[in-house]
Amino acid sequence: MTLQARLDAFKASFESGAPPFNVPRSAIEIMHRATKELRRSGQAERALGMGARAPAFALPNQDGKIISAEDLLASGPLVISFFRGHW
Amino acid sequence: MMELEALQAVLPQIRDLGASLVAISPQRPTYGRAVRRRAALEFDVLSDEGLKVAKAFGLVFTLPSYLEELYRSFGKTLDKYHGEPAYRLPLPARYVVDRRRQIRGADVNADYTVRPDPEETLAHLRGLLPNAERERPKPTMRM
Numbered sequence: 001m002t003l004q005a006r007l008d009a010f011k012a013s014f015e016s017g018a019p020p021f022n023v024p025r026s027a028i029e030i031m032h033r034a035t036k037e038l039r040r041s042g043q044a045e046r047a048l049g050m051g052a053r054a055p056a057f058a059l060p061n062q063d064g065k066i067i068s069a070e071d072l073l074a075s076g077p078l079v080i081s082f083f084r085g086h087w
Numbered sequence: 088m089m090e091l092e093a094l095q096a097v098l099p100q101i102r103d104l105g106a107s108l109v110a111i112s113p114q115r116p117t118y119g120r121a122v123r124r125r126a127a128l129e130f131d132v133l134s135d136e137g138l139k140v141a142k143a144f145g146l147v148f149t150l151p152s153y154l155e156e157l158y159r160s161f162g163k164t165l166d167k168y169h170g171e172p173a174y175r176l177p178l179p180a181r182y183v184v185d186r187r188r189q190i191r192g193a194d195v196n197a198d199y200t201v202r203p204d205p206e207e208t209l210a211h212l213r214g215l216l217p218n219a220e221r222e223r224p225k226p227t228m229r230m
Contacts, residue, residue: 003093003204010089011200027157034154039197044178047145047195054184055143059111059133062119067109067131073186076105077215079208081094082146082180084199085114086122087163 054080090179090202092126097205104212106183113138113169113177136170141177146195150174183211191215 001009014021015028038044048054058068072078091110094101101108108130112119119132138147150158150165155174158165165174179199183192192211194203 003090003202006089006093007200007202027161030153030157034151035198037151038148038178041148041197043145043148044195044197047178047180047193048182048190049193049195050190052190052193054182054188054190055140056188057135057140057143059135059140060116061109061131061133062116062123064116067133069184069188072107072109073184073188076107077186077191077212078182078184079094079101079106079108079192079212080180080182080184081090081108081110082141082144082177082182083088083091083110083112084176084179085112085165085168086088086118086125087168 088122088126090181091122091128091132093205094208095126095128095130097209098129100209101212104209104216106212109133111135111140111177113141113165113175115168115170118168135177138169138175138177144177144180144182146177146180147175148178150176181208183208183215185215 014023017023017025056069058066061067069078094108098108110130111133113135115136116134119134122128122132135141141147166172178195178197179202180195181203182190185191191214192208196202
């Protein structure tokens, strides 16, 4: 199953209102409203895109060790996945 | 999480293409450890506290108060996860950056339930290969 198929299946289950999530309809509507507003804001289109120069960074990893883009790029291309969190 | 699991599944291919992979979230490192354990990730999960890096990519947004309220009611206490009072998040984004720091693949979406397949990322990385080949010319094969 592709990633998008899995995301779609999760979304359908989450938004069904049934167990295990038991999310009320009102909560789903609030989340839909927020996503719609964020989409309309056009921010995704304004974010850095193809051809732009990626900012350099140095951030702690899960163990507190500093990882820098510079070091990673010294050995080859870099894939970066920005995500919300563990929740 | 689902996206990170899908990226983990292609991590060997990413490495075969000479590339590396990191995930970045605004969460404190302890949650990065939790994510890696739960999803059995073998790549680093970086902690962008204060969202400075996400901001440099143009990805940061503040949750509207009605959504913050809902998240709080669900026990999703972003202030605790992020170590800051503001409820801010990065837009979900996946980038492929070449060695000169140029962005060669970008997928940013306001809807976190719509994400590109890892195969697209592998295709971007394969697209970078011909340059690498030119840098290290191989002897031509004679028939």
